[in-house]
Amino acid sequence: MAAQINPSILSADFARLADEAKAVEGADWLHVDVMDNHFVPNLTLGVPVVEALGKATDTPLDCHLMIEDPDRWAPQYVEAGAGSVTFHVEAAAAPVRLAREIRAKGARASMALKPATPIEPYEDLLPELDMLLVMTVEPGFGGQAFLDIMLPKIRRTRELIAKHGLELWLQVDGGVSAATIERCAEAGADVFVAGSAVYGAEDPAKAVQELRALAEKATGTTGLCGHSATGR
Ligand SMILES: O=C(CO)[C@@H](O)[C@H](O)COP(=O)(O)O
Numbered sequence: 001m002a003a004q005i006n007p008s009i010l011s012a013d014f015a016r017l018a019d020e021a022k023a024v025e026g027a028d029w030l031h032v033d034v035m036d037n038h039f040v041p042n043l044t045l046g047v048p049v050v051e052a053l054g055k056a057t058d059t060p061l062d063c064h065l066m067i068e069d070p071d072r073w074a075p076q077y078v079e080a081g082a083g084s085v086t087f088h089v090e091a092a093a094a095p096v097r098l099a100r101e102i103r104a105k106g107a108r109a110s111m112a113l114k115p116a117t118p119i120e121p122y123e124d125l126l127p128e129l130d131m132l133l134v135m136t137v138e139p140g141f142g143g144q145a146f147l148d149i150m151l152p153k154i155r156r157t158r159e160l161i162a163k164h165g166l167e168l169w170l171q172v173d174g175g176v177s178a179a180t181i182e183r184c185a186e187a188g189a190d191v192f193v194a195g196s197a198v199y200g201a202e203d204p205a206k207a208v209q210e211l212r213a214l215a216e217k218a219t220g221t222t223g224l225c226g227h228s229a230t231g232r
């Protein structure tokens, strides 16, 4: 499928969120980092802001929950209008039940792995998911350096997705830029979160197009991974 670019609102001007969302309207999704100051040492925004953002843009919201107790809170982000909700497996008490609940409420269900969390123990969960997020920095802050030691995990995850014949999107998040996106795409990622590389650019919309072109060039063209861009 075509590479998807999801600008992270974390790197935007929080005093002008609606305008910042509109500034990237050619993007596939708007990535919204929810942090609770417990699961990660940073505090950002919650359900009311997600609800307001959803009204401010036509771009669907990709909510990345870096919070404790996602089993309790994630469904509220679906109700607030998120089209995709990602919970961290390290924080979830019952990931299968949670993924099913997110799907049942009408959003795409996604699970994230911190850099030290391997994919192998979760192979059997993959059919329950619409997207798997491999973090390429420690979660908590934008603007960190890309961890290229995560590339083998991206490759292994793509192999497992292919082994099970799944239509699962593979997202990377953290330090994704013009300097790193091609390596991620070659390793098998097809959804790319970019915060500072988009909002730090003079023209954020142009940065989205440039990142997408680089990712697609790296994989030759669209559809090489053998999966399609079917949404839910
Ligand atoms: O989830 C996170 C950080 O925890 C990310 O979504 C960052 O917001 C990405 O920012 P850049 O690394 O692209 O600047």
Ligand SMILES: [Fe+2]
Pocket (backbone or CB within 6 Å): 008, 031, 032, 033, 064, 173, 193
């Ligand atoms: Fe994120």
